[in-house]
Amino acid sequence: MSFLAMMGPSPDWNVGLSAEDLCTKECGWVQKVIQDLIPWDAGTDSGVTYESPNKPTVPQDKIRPLTSLDHPQSPFYDPEGGPIIPVARVVMERIARKGEQCNIVPDNIDDIVADLVTEEKEEDDTPETCIYSNWSPWSACSSATCDKGKRMRQRMLKAQLDLSVACPDTQDFEPCMGPGCSEDEASTCMMSEWITWSPCSASCGMGMRSRERYVKQFPDDGSMCKVPTEETEKCIVNEECEPSSCIVTEWTEWEECSATCGMGMKKRHRMIKMTPADGSMCKAETTEVEKCMMPECHTIPCMLSPWSDWSDCSVTCGKGSRTRQRMLKSPAELGDCNEELKQVEKCMLPECPISCELTEWSHWSECNKSCGKGHMIRTRMITMEPQFGGTLCPETVQRKKCRLRKCQKSSGSERKRLKEAREKRRSERAKEEIDGEQLPVCKMKPWTSWTECSKFCSGGIQERFMTVKKRFKSSQITSCKDKKEIRACNVHPC
Template sequence: MAGKLCILVILIYTCKAQLAYSDAITIGCDRQPTDFIADKLDGDNGFRLRFHRHPAVYERGNIYRVSIASILPTSFIGFMLTASDATDVSRSVGTFELLDSRGSMFAPFCTHAVTHTSNMMRTRIGFRWTAPSGDNAPCVLFRAVVVQSRGVWYRDEGDLSLQICPEVTWPSTTPVEPANECCAPGSAKYHMTFVGTWSRLTHPKDYPPDYINHWSPFVGATHSKDYVIWEYGGYSTTGVKEVAEWGSASAMENEIKEQVKVGNVRTAFRTKGLWPARGNMSVTFSTDASHPYVSGLTMIGPSPDWNLGISNVNMCMDDCTWLDQAEFDLLPWDAGTDSGVTYMSANSPTNPQEPIREITSLDSPQSPFYDPSGSAIEPLAKLYIEKICRHGTHCSTNTNTHDSSSGGMMKKPSMMSPKMMKTMPPKKMMPGGEVTMPPKNMHGGEVTMPPKNMGGDGVIMPPKKNMPVTMPPKIMPPKEDTSQVTNTEAIVDCMMSEWSPWSECTKTCGKGKMSRTRMVKLKPRNGGEKCGKKREKKTCNLQPCSRDCKMSKWSRWSECSSSCGEPGMMIRTRRVIEEQIGDGKPCSAVMGEKMCKPGPCPLLYI
């Protein structure tokens, strides 16, 4: 009876915690959301299933990342994902592993499905899937239900279904090309521009003043498929943590250098930061067939551990060409290393560390991004990538050079950024063969274009006169209300993190030492209060340690107390060198004695 009651409680909790689906254990899991009367809508509305690195076939027993994501700025509140035999959808194939246990779980009424835990707004959810092994592994049909809002849902159509079959086992004498390898010739050089749009007008809640808000250096690399700098569902490395919490790129650069040694990185890059958080950051990088991916990140400053960036964007196209242009709307994500919920939260390490995740508008009422309606967060920045030239065949100094095979049109990369990516407008050919691109800002109006970064070190150089500029549009931040800021050179006091917990004492007894540390979050400016000590020490464990009593050696035995006749006594002594302390061995006797029998007394003659 107790077991039945427990099961009933679990089922009631599940119904309250999430959108319900039909009990389909015996009918193939039809995945009909039972909370809705409305029928599903046609198509996929920009929602899609995505396989990491898009394998053409799956390798038996291999592990893959699969996700449901929106390629438009549209969130969803519910989902269900199944992996079935393509010829028998009631039979599950492979096994899922949860990457976000807070936002996803195994479906209670469907033996081969994963679903949501609550109706939280999200734009992406990911899982690991282990492919079946054995010679009879079938083709697998992945199908997804996505609930955008109550009464608006989609299922299986368009990119919400994906079929993938096992690789064919060829005879050992037949060479097999590895799946999804980059086939673009030579290498390509790109110019990347980060344009911040975060301001008091776009994100007014608790927006920090200009003497505090900033972007840290944008740091990253072009790399192979065997190296991942950061990704949703993964865990932050020390390098990612230090960029996320402190804006320090040193540890990240050291991690990238280690990957250079083993051949996983072609180009490492780092821009200068922006203080205050206005303007552009630009850098150039190169890719080749072995290193077609680009990843990078920058800290939102100040913040607990919030960032913007791109992860594993593939610049190599399926048609063996290099991507011409791409544009990304960057949304905030949480590194999972600090538990603060506001820009100015005190240092609060997350223990244990949590997976990297997207920040949503429903995370916390104290969050600057909170919106009770669950609307999507407005992008904090845009990232533009444009190909400068292609090596291996021809690389002109004209930055407008592009592959003739592409027709001047931007192609979608074979692997999307975790954030929204937009296609750029087609280039128009002007007399003389020069290529121009009509600049547009966020509202459709024409704006000036940002100049090229000729040096690749963050220094913006002015464009040459009469030279067409093909860089992405420079989006000027909206004019802010500066009535509350009377002096942009205000005095800024040092801001330091909270003290870390005291370390363990260096000794378990006696006189030991313990220490604690803190870090500088904001350096003083314009004569502000200086920073305090970064490290403190104090003595500890002053109680004495236990010690055995230490005694000297015994002296020689004394002469017998009786010279003849009756028995006598002999003694010997020793002294205490060190007294017993604590639980040590106590001291013993300092004097020993024993009997002695002298010889007979001599006869006396009178």
């Protein structure tokens, strides 16, 4: 069954059903179908509200279900993007008509088949672009006598893939005669299996129940089927309504199917009106469950918003990542959407500055003098050189003064010897000045090798020296001095 209803005053919004299947798997009729309807857009009008001016959509859009995120001004818009609220509900319920056998024969069948002859049907030349259901069984003959009559069968056009190619009719007719008029008198009816027994009509004691079947194929000669399509039998509930019997109400109507499409379950209930008079437990069932078949589940294409712009890189320097996202616009229950909604990719910015890193300071060294004024040092090592504009390394050697006990004064003879040595050096410099030769101030010896480290661990020192090899006459005698350098060594902890 299919139908369509316009949602006025919109020219192209509508609700309806398309090829709703009313058959059960057992080839019976569905007892009841309840279907909530959501609005669809036929794609012919470009308005987003009921009051939008009518303006054709060019090019015409595809027919699609409306969603809660289509447009902020839409009457169906939901800022939270939840499933769209159904706007209608259709309820179909089977009403049994007993004692009748109906044939699907139109009133003007004689006019339609007036030119039909009894020649064999040609092979099916249905175009591949036309998708049909299977042919229904042949109907009974329109004639109940041996006069010429007609019978028909029909099929449903499910899809037309190419509108430019015409699809053949969905009905087929052929001549026939009444019952007993064909050459083959052995006409038979093809019947379905019996459908499940109905509940017992009585809630206590004796009652009746029934079951039905239907004609799957009428006889080839067009005769009517005389095989019974319904049978009844007696049924007993609780055998006898005695003091041990349980009095219950009638069953309620079946609840809605648990599934909106495909196979589901439905329930119905009844209540205990009176427990057994003898005080025993009531064994009557109060809930009944059975399977229910709803229309086949159909999926719709996944509706997604465009990708957002890429986000900023997750870091300000070096290697990071960035993301972009999109939203699911169609309600999840209308289709199975497995498209990814988030993408992540790597991004690379200029290398991060690396600042200088150093070890902790070592312990202070011992004083370099055994008496009088001296100095001691401490050191630290560079563990990471600065890179890419990082902070430069600070000092790695620190020196501070140390003062020990006073040195003993030298004797008079020692002072005299030192004085004579100083006088001798002065006379030699004076002699060099008298010679008048303008020579370099002094000539230095090469640096000596570094001495062994003063400690094996926890920070020691090494020294090296450069001494004066030869002094020349000059007015800047004081600038020609021996030199000494100090560096840290063995800074690792003990």
